[in-house]
Amino acid sequence: MREATQTEVRRAFDSGLPGLRPPRSVIVVGAGLAGLAVAHELAARDCEVTVLEASDRAGGRAYTLREPFADGLHAEAGAMTLTPHCHYAMHYLRELGVETETADLFDTTFSYFARGRFFTPDPESVAEAGLGLHPHEKDLGVGGMIERYVSAVADGLQPDLNAPDWAVTQRLAPYDHLSVHEVLTERGASQAAIDLMEPLFLEMRGGDLKTASALSWLRHEASPHSLGNADPRWAKVKHGTDRFPQAFAERLKSRIHYRRPVVRVEQDAERARVTVLAHGRMQTLEAERVVVTVPFSAIRHIDFTDAGLTDAKHDVMRRVKYSSVVRVYLQMRRQFWPQRNASFSTDLPIRWIRDATPRLPGPRKILECLMTGWRARAVSVMTEEERLDFVLDEVERMLPGAREHYETSTSVCWDQRPYAEGAYILPERGHSALMPVIRRPEGRIHFAGDHAGFEPNGGSMTFALESAARTLVELGAAADAS
Ligand SMILES: Cc1cc2nc3c(=O)[nH]c(=O)nc-3n(C[C@H](O)[C@H](O)[C@H](O)COP(=O)(O)OP(=O)(O)OC[C@H]3O[C@@H](n4cnc5c(N)ncnc54)[C@H](O)[C@@H]3O)c2cc1C
Structure with a gap:
């Protein structure tokens, strides 16, 4: 079955997922935003949906x-x-x-504190701060540095970089094998300039600039979600933020089962089975399909030995940082x-x-x-x-x-944090090749969550919800095919 593109998913979602005929029964593993949205849409279509959540609250990383x-x-x-x-x-x-x-x-005064002094991002203040900048960087200010070292690179990669359906074209591919640090230094940035720019566009990448994929970073920086493009x-x-998942949970009521860590997922040609811990006892539930929304950082606690997953899926579960x-x-x-x-x-x-x-x-x-x-x-x-x-x-x-x-x-x-074991995906060099494997359903088992998004920088509520929409389209197509 061909995977729906990002644009196709958006179109289907915006028109209310027409004709979505869900499976009769679905188990959703995890009550973060991705799992809640999948369950919310399925419940509205009379599917028998059960959400198993390991912790005692809904929301996961919306906390x-x-x-x-x-x-x-x-x-x-x-x-x-x-x-x-x-x-x-x-x-x-x-x-x-x-x-x-x-x-x-928008109501914040952003400034720096380095070498025991406060200074602002504007050119004069930066020049006086006594940092180890290259001579040509002295009058740039932090805005000018971003313009020269980030926006100019991103502009040179358009229109591919901002294409609505993310694809690693021939022009983009080399950047997926370079680190953020390599691109910045190749453009002539000093370490002092990198340190100044980092909080403005990189801090949320986890600070690991020497391993993070430059391509994933540039896609984000050129997008309307980057700090550089912020508006009021x-x-x-x-x-x-917890009001958001709580509002989903109030609608789903007793369909969510808290303190139910899933420890095993299996499947055969007829059914999918999920083993869950309930007050210290193991219990196995069955459904037509299972949607796993657990971040791959915490997925090793679930046994998939008899789930018939491909080697590529097992491999990617281990590799994603x-x-x-x-x-x-x-x-x-x-x-x-x-x-x-x-x-x-x-x-x-x-x-x-x-x-x-x-x-x-x-x-x-x-x-x-x-x-x-x-x-x-x-x-x-x-x-x-x-x-x-x-x-x-x-x-x-x-x-x-x-x-x-x-x-x-x-x-x-x-x-x-139990059941998270990491903040959000850190797309390392070569990450783009892993993305389709992360998303791919395997038989009756589907994968949603911010890590299973269309965007290389998945760590965002909206991308988690987009992955839910993609999974719903997938479930509908699977039901139609059976
Ligand atoms: C520090 C930080 C800052 C962020 N800032 C922003 C921001 O400003 N804006 C933004 O949009 N996004 C931000 N995000 C990202 C956003 O929080 C996530 O992308 C989104 O909440 C992920 O939702 P999810 O459903 O994919 O995963 P999660 O929220 O992780 O949900 C997964 C659920 O699965 C449960 N689970 C795990 N293992 C099991 C198991 N074995 N059995 C049953 N249940 C299990 C977990 O308890 C959890 O409830 C931030 C995240 C962090 C950590």
Whole structure:
């Protein structure tokens, strides 16, 4: 069966998935946004759908922290920002009546802290910061560097790079075998310039610039989802991202079974079978089809020995890499730093610090430190107490008064979160070749989730939902064929 293209899926979805005749019964593994959307559409079409979720809540990486904060403060552990181009996310937010508001980004003063000094991204401020820039970089400012080292490369690869259906054309292919770092240095960027640009377009790639695919990165940077193309229509879910999966879950009610980790998936010509742990007992359920939405970072906990998967699928499950991200949240008695709605990229090991509560009434505030790559992996192996102590020391060096105003904290180490074990896919060199194999259904077993998207930088709510739409089209085609 030929796979529907990205454009075909979008067209089918926008016209309400006409003629989707679902299988009689489907088991969905995972109640993240991808699994919830698949189940929501199937339930609306009278399919007998069962969602098995390992944890005790819906949403997966769409996860808002409300504890241990005072005064109703909250912070996002995972997904936070939506663009008006997040087509699938915007569709479901509207359908479910979930409100959005302007993203924090637009009310933020972004600046740097390096070598013990604060400076802004504009040319004069950067030139005075005493960084090891090449002479030709001194008057560029960070905007000029991005123009020269990123936009110019991306522009040279159009129209292929922004084609609506992602395909690695002959012109693009070499970039999938180069790392982000290689492309930047080949264009003449100094390490100091790379350090300045990184938080603006790369931090969300996990900080592993020397292994990340330049092609995946360029596709993202040239897209309307890149920070460089941000506009005031960028949004976030009002009162916390978790409201989004909760709205799905309220509709699905008892079709979702919590604390039901799936440990085995099998199939034969007639049925698919799923073994699940229920209060310490193993239970096997059957359905016509199974949709697995578990990130490949955590899939090794499921046994597929008798699932008849191809070697290529087993191989790709082992090979796909995920970014390491740690977010530490410090509740402060009040704002003691002078900058309004601060967001700082630093040369300290804590990397990025921001006011995570710019629009909440205060006076209390949450300062968030976000680390990626090896720094994230390093603080992940600390105890919670050690991590907090380490982060507070670093914040104090930059914003004196942090210890005095500190009240409480929590942190999320995505590599160590059960059932996630990573933040989002890190498309390494050569990733494009893996993408069709990740998505491909194998008999009665289908694969959805942000890693199984059409876009190489899958880590986004809308791409998770797009993968759900693609899977629904696939299920419909499979039912028609049987
Ligand atoms: C730090 C961070 C920042 C992000 N920022 C943004 C952002 O600003 N904007 C944006 O759009 N996206 C962002 N994302 C990405 C977004 O959160 C994800 O792309 C999206 O939520 C993925 O949905 P999913 O359903 O594919 O996977 P998940 O949300 O991971 O859902 C998978 C579900 O499967 C369950 N599961 C796992 N194993 C089993 C098992 N064995 N049995 C049963 N259930 C199981 C899990 O508990 C989970 O509920 C961010 C993610 C992170 C981590």
